[in-house]
Each structure stands twice: as C-alpha cells, then as structure tokens.
Amino acid sequence: MSDKKAILEIDGIDQPIELPIYSGTLGPDVVDVGGLTSQGLFTYDPGFVSTASCESQITFIDGGKGILLHRGYPIGQLAEKSDYLETCYLLLYGELPTKEQKEEFVGTVHKHTMVNEQIRTFFNGFRRDAHPMAIMCGVVGALSAFYHDSLEISEEQHRQVAAFRLIAKMPTLAAMSYKFSTGQPFMYPDNSLSYSENFLHMMFGNPCESSNISPVLARAMDRIFLLHADHEQNASTSTVRLAGSSGANPFACIAAGIAALWGPSHGGANEAVLEMLEEIGDVSHIDDFVARAKDKDDPFRLMGFGHRVYKNFDPRAKVMKEAADEVLAELGIENDPLLEIAKRLEEIALHDEYFIDKKLYPNVDFYSGIILKAIGIPTSMFTVIFAVGRTVGWIAHWNEMISGSYRIGRPRQLYTGYPQRDFVPVDKR
Numbered sequence: 001m002s003d004k005k006a007i008l009e010i011d012g013i014d015q016p017i018e019l020p021i022y023s024g025t026l027g028p029d030v031v032d033v034g035g036l037t038s039q040g041l042f043t044y045d046p047g048f049v050s051t052a053s054c055e056s057q058i059t060f061i062d063g064g065k066g067i068l069l070h071r072g073y074p075i076g077q078l079a080e081k082s083d084y085l086e087t088c089y090l091l092l093y094g095e096l097p098t099k100e101q102k103e104e105f106v107g108t109v110h111k112h113t114m115v116n117e118q119i120r121t122f123f124n125g126f127r128r129d130a131h132p133m134a135i136m137c138g139v140v141g142a143l144s145a146f147y148h149d150s151l152e153i154s155e156e157q158h159r160q161v162a163a164f165r166l167i168a169k170m171p172t173l174a175a176m177s178y179k180f181s182t183g184q185p186f187m188y189p190d191n192s193l194s195y196s197e198n199f200l201h202m203m204f205g206n207p208c209e210s211s212n213i214s215p216v217l218a219r220a221m222d223r224i225f226l227l228h229a230d231h232e233q234n235a236s237t238s239t240v241r242l243a244g245s246s247g248a249n250p251f252a253c254i255a256a257g258i259a260a261l262w263g264p265s266h267g268g269a270n271e272a273v274l275e276m277l278e279e280i281g282d283v284s285h286i287d288d289f290v291a292r293a294k295d296k297d298d299p300f301r302l303m304g305f306g307h308r309v310y311k312n313f314d315p316r317a318k319v320m321k322e323a324a325d326e327v328l329a330e331l332g333i334e335n336d337p338l339l340e341i342a343k344r345l346e347e348i349a350l351h352d353e354y355f356i357d358k359k360l361y362p363n364v365d366f367y368s369g370i371i372l373k374a375i376g377i378p379t380s381m382f383t384v385i386f387a388v389g390r391t392v393g394w395i396a397h398w399n400e401m402i403s404g405s406y407r408i409g410r411p412r413q414l415y416t417g418y419p420q421r422d423f424v425p426v427d428k429r
C-alpha cells in the first residue's frame with residue numbers, strides 16, 4: 001500500500017474528496033474509489049477497462065511489454081522448463097514444488113481422474129451433435145450433485161479436495177464430450193500415464209487396443225494446457241470470482257467460467273481462428289480479409305488478433321508459434337496450408353498501419369489451433385481444451401478470494417431509463 005492520495009474536486013461538492021492510492025509489487029497504482037458512494041457518486045467504467053476488481057498475487061501481465069508472470073516466473077521459462085501439473089502447483093500454492101511435493105501432488109491428481117459412473121448417463125440426454133462446450137457447461141456444473149463432502153467452502157480441506165477433483169476430472173469429462181460425439185465408447189483414465197498422455201489416451205484410445213501416445217504430441221498438449229493455465233482477471237476468471245463471491249460452490253463457479261470462456265471474443269476465438277483460416281483458404285485472399293477487418297461497416301474481425309491488455313506481442317503467442325513449427329516438423333507435416341496462411345496473415349497485419357495504430361498483435365488463440373489440429377483435436381474441441389488448461393487458474397483465483405476476506409460482488413450502474421411514472425390502464429394506452 002502507500003500513503004499517496006488522489007484529490008477529487010467535483011462541481012457542487014464543497015470539499016475536495018481524498019481517495020487513497022495503493023501501489024502493488026508491479027504494475028499501475030490503483031485509486032481506491034470506495035469513498036465515492038458516501039458522496040453520492042459511482043465510478044463509470046463499462047468493460048472494466050480501467051478497473052482493478054481485486055488484489056491478487058497469482059499472475060502479472062504487462063501488456064505494453066508483453067510480459068506474463070505466474071507467481072513471478074516468466075511464461076517463456078515455464079513453457080520451456082516446467083510442465084502443466086507443476087505449473088498448477090505453482091499457481092495454487094505460490095511456489096514451485098520440491099521433487100517430493102510434485103510427486104505427491106501428481107499422485108493426488110491421479111486419485112481423482114475418474115468420474116462417478118452416474119455422470120456417464122448424463123451424456124445420453126444430449127444430441128450426438130451437441131457442441132462439446134454445451135456439454136461441459138452442463139456436466140461440470142452437475143459435479144456439485146456428487147460431491148456433498150467438499151462443498152463447505154469455508155473449510156480449506158473442502159476447497160483443496162474440490163480443486164483436485166476439478167483439475168483431475170476436466171480432461172476426463174472433456175474426452176467424454178468428444179467420444180460422445182463420435183459414438184465411440186468412453187475411455188477410462190489410465191493413471192500410469194502423465195496428465196497430457198492420459199488426456200490423449202482418453203481422446204483417441206479405444207478399448208480394443210492399447211494406446212500408443214506420441215511423446216511429441218503429449219509434450220505439445222502439455223504445453224498448450226500450460227500456456228492457457230491463467231491470465232489474471234480475464235472475463236472468465238472474473239466470472240468465476242463474481243459467482244464465488246455469492247458463496248456458490250466451486251463446481252458451479254467453474255461451470256460459470258466455462259460459459260463465459262465460450263464466447264468468440266474470449267476462449268471461443270481459437271475455434272474461430274481455424275474457421276477464419278479455412279474461410280480465407282489461400283494466401284491470395286488474405287488482403288481481402290484484412291480489408292474487411294479494417295472496415296467499420298463490416299463486423300468481421302481478424303480472430304486471434306488484438307487483446308484488451310496486450311498492446312504488444314502476447315508472449316504466449318510467441319511460444320505457441322515456435323511450438324507449431326516444432327510439432328509440424330516432428331510430425332513431418334510440411335508446408336501446412338493453414339500455418340502458411342496464418343504466418344502470411346500475421347506478416348501482413350503487423351505491417352499494416354491499421355493494426356499498428358491500434359496495437360493489434362496475435363494473441364494466444366492465433367496459433368494454438370494449428371497445433372491442436374496437428375495433434376488431431378477437432379475444431380469444436382478447441383475451446384474445451386482452453387477450459388481444461390484454464391481450470392487451475394479459475395480455481396487459484398477462486399481460492400485466493402474465498403480464503404481471504406471478500407464481499408459479494410455487486411456493481412452499480414448509470415441509470416438513463418424513465419423517471420418514476422404512474423401505471424396506465426390498458427384502455428387508456
């Protein structure tokens with residue numbers, strides 16, 4: 001905190017209003033506007049462009065410099081040297097685990113990978129062509145119907161168990177939502193496999209033969225989960241915090257986060273990027289699409305470009321781009337047409353004054369779909385993959401809030417509707 005203050009002089013209010021200013025470890029200072037209500041004032045910030053909704057110690061983003069830190073560690077170092085479950089431990093507990101701590105953590109996750117057999121019947125209520133995100137919203141929220149022993153959120157032990165259950169079961173449920181669409185039998189988790197190997201086993205394995213998981217694909221999958229693990233107070237994380245502030249159980253909160261992530265402006269962008277690249281179809285068409293993206297009268301936007309916070313390269317996009325080259329090379333996929341279009345599109349956009357002026361750079365979603373497609377993940381599952389990776393971030397923020405002091409989130413508004421008026425009977429309207 002700091003002893004700095006803001007002095008607000010307002011027409012019609014005699015005394016200037018003093019507002020405390022707080023400083024964090026990194027990033028902008030914040031003005032505490034809590035005192036405005038007593039002066040009959042609200043702040044106004046649609047889309048929360050300039051609003052810090054909470055104090056947090058989990059992730060730091062410097063959008064101008066393209067910096068992303070998880071508990072202080074740069075995302076590039078974690079992506080190169082760590083793995084997803086180790087990053088989960090870091091996000092949840094604040095420190096990298098020792099060898100023993102990591103083994104215990106991984107072992108506990110493995111104990112929770114199965115889902116109650118009753119949940120298998122839920123899937124039969126969906127059409128086979130249901131979007132997997134629709135299924136995930138439903139079945140994840142329904143988990144709270146099975147775990148009455150971990151819903152007392154004021155108990156740390158309950159919060160811990162719920163965290164393990166969610167991190168461990170998301171891949172199982174995600175793979176089930178895919179298998180259901182194919183008509184193939186669900187695969188049980190195989191706890192002799194790593195987290196990402198297990199996911200690929202449940203996605204592409206079948207009961208008639210043993211799974212032979214490529215270590216290259218498993219490593220790429222793990223890095224995708226890691227790069228999606230957390231991202232400060234983004235729309236879906238803020239949704240989880242707001243749902244959690246009412247005391248809702250963790251499974252309901254994560255289901256709310258999944259719903260928020262689904263939008264094409266957020267996690268749904270990775271699916272939209274692939275559809276866009278397929279619609280572009282050939283590098284010769286790129287200029288037309290770039291022109292459409294710049295046309296105010298055309299709702300088309302370059303999916304995978306732009307970001308509320310990053311006004312420089314999204315550091316995750318850099319890692320994702322490198323990984324795309326590596327994975328395609330290791331799979332012997334030469335000159336993937338979609339990757340060629342993506343690279344050419346990025347090159348054109350980054351030299352176009354519209355994108356330069358508006359500081360629009362590729363974000364995490366621009367290249368991830370190329371890798372997911374190379375791994376064999378269908379486009380409709382891309383946002384589900386994002387949700388699996390982001391579950392730990394949602395839980396870490398939920399737990400940080402619930403384990404501290406918090407109040408129910410209840411924003412106010414600028415009302416511009418009718419002043420009070422009397423009811424008019426229908427025969428007089």
Ligand code: SDX
Pocket residue numbers: 047230231233234235264265266267269293294300301302303304305306307308309358360363364365
């Ligand atoms: C994620 O918040 C997070 O951290 C999210 C995320 C995470 O890890 O949780 O990083 C994941 O959601 C990444 C973003 C994925 N979405 C997309 O790729 C969809 C395409 N991008 C945009 O829709 C947009 O850039 C947003 C939604 C990402 C950001 O929107 P903002 O901050 O509200 O910015 P804006 O819409 O006000 O755009 C500013 C200007 C506008 O032009 P003007 O009105 O000022 O003239 O830039 C233009 C926009 O028209 N613009 C684009 C554009 N993105 C913004 N123009 C063309 N193509 C685009 N992609």
